[in-house]
Amino acid sequence: CPYRFQNAANLSMACYGERWKAGWGYPTTMLCVYGFFSTVKPLVPFIYPYLTGPDKNLTVEQVTNEIYPVWTYSYLAVMVPVFLLTDWLRYKPVVVFQCINLFITWAMMLLVQEVAVFKAMQFFYGVKSACEVAYFSYIYSIVDLKYYRKATSYCRSVQLLGYTVGSVLGQLLVSFNLMSYNNILVLTLVLISIALVTSLFLPMPQRSMFFHRSQSDPPQTPEGGDMCTGDVSTEGPVRARGCSQIFLLLWRDFLQCYSTRALLYWSLWWVLATCGYNQAINYVQVLWAHIQPSQKVQVYNGGVEAVSNLFGAATAYGIGFIQVDWAQWGELFLGSISGLGAAALFIMTFTDNIWVCYAGYVAFKGLYMLLITFAMFQIATDLSMERYALIFGANNFGSLVLQTIITSVVVDGRGLGLGIIPQFIIYGSYFSAIAVIFFLRGVYTIMRVRQSHRDSTATEEPPSPTMCTPLQA
DSSP: OHHHHHHHHHHHHHHHHHHHHHSSHHHHHHHHHHHHHHHOOTTGGGHHHHHHSTTTOOOHHIIIIIIHHHHHHHHHHHHHHHHHHHHHTTSHHHHHHHHHHHHHHHHHHHHOOOHHHHHHHHHHHHHHHHTTHHHHHHHHHHSOHHHHHHHHHHHHHHHHHHHHHHHHHHHHHHHTTOSOHHHHHHHHHHHHHHHHHHHHTSOOOSOOSSTTOBTTOOOOOOSSOOSSOOOOOOSOOBOOOOHHHHHHHHHHHHHHHHTSHHHHHHHHHHHHHHHHHHHHHHHHHHHHHHHOOSGGGGGGHHHHHHHHHHHHHHHHHHGGGOOOOHHHHHHHHHHHHHHHHHHHHHHHHHOSOHHHHHHHHHHHHHHHHHHHHHHHHHHHTTSOHHHHHHHHHHHHHHHHHHHHHHIIIIISTTTTOOOHHHHHHHHHHHHHHHHHHHHHHHHHHHHHHHHHHHHHHHHHSOOOOOSSOOOOO
16 A cells, blocks of 8 residues: 555655754754854954944954953953853753853844943953853753764854855855945844754763763763773762762863873963963954054955965864974974964064055964964873863963953953054064073974983993903803
């Protein structure tokens, strides 16, 4: 009977759909859709000309020295509470909350005119930035370990695609005068709304890394052991842990992991370089406008952002194919490439040619993406997933503390309130200091390894026979 076969086919499709929804494919797909639409923001490459143009009519000093610094301060203020709440609430509520804050940020940008309200807008954006930890943590809580690496690569790739599509779309809309800045902002709100609706359909995880850990879950360790091994629970259902127990466990793991010298050095570079990178990226549009104040040059910002994203992805991808003894050469590599990044910043600062500045920006961003991927890989190789999450959060918190200090002293109007050229001179000098520190450390490491190798070789060699040996009785 054809009807019977049709029912069997429908039943098979229904079963397949249920299996797909219950497996790793559905949450990964939904998270990728969310990640794409939340990162397609065509106005981002043109925020500075939008704020200082006729639409908002803000001054350079108001944007640079009053409004932008609020993001850094608010991000730092809420980072630790949000990190803990993300795990306690099991990720999904924080993902939804992140998108709500993103929508509020862009809606306020469209509707407000006063400097004080723009500062409040930056606070909401700081909260959104702090909530980004939930995006990748969610995957850990809902996907089996054997699929985690693949799911993570999908989520990272779709974010990069979203940033690139947003930059290209903004470039086309501005270059061909297809939309005004306000209309592009409305389009961005529509895309964020799609992301918000998608986030509501994410499955709710039943476990988390710290507060709701399954007793039967072993530490999630990628390949190899854990360089700082902790307690392993063996059996039992998911249960909530007390706050004091969690804080004690985190503090103990923190001290144990950072007692490893190699991890400490890699983390130090992570903290220092991420701080300088974020400062340069946050204020680069101000530098572009300073070099070429004509509004015509702003139409190329989107294209430059798209190229820099792709170049950064290519360099990060290429690090996996470099076969080197990183334990010996890694710090020298960090120092040398950081020096190239410093050179790119100085070129951006002192050139009068906007295209040279654009090229320096692409090089600087690509070099950082190369090194941060390299550092993350070196740190994560021997860490469990829980330990890596802790180190990731601690390193980002450290970089944010340092960035807050630099912002309050160098950028904020209540501090020095420097102009954009002195700022970038400081950022270039900052990366030069990083380069010198790690280059010298790398030279010392190579000399120590070679000396150790020579000593071990000399110890293993048998004593050479003497020319004249005594007569044996």
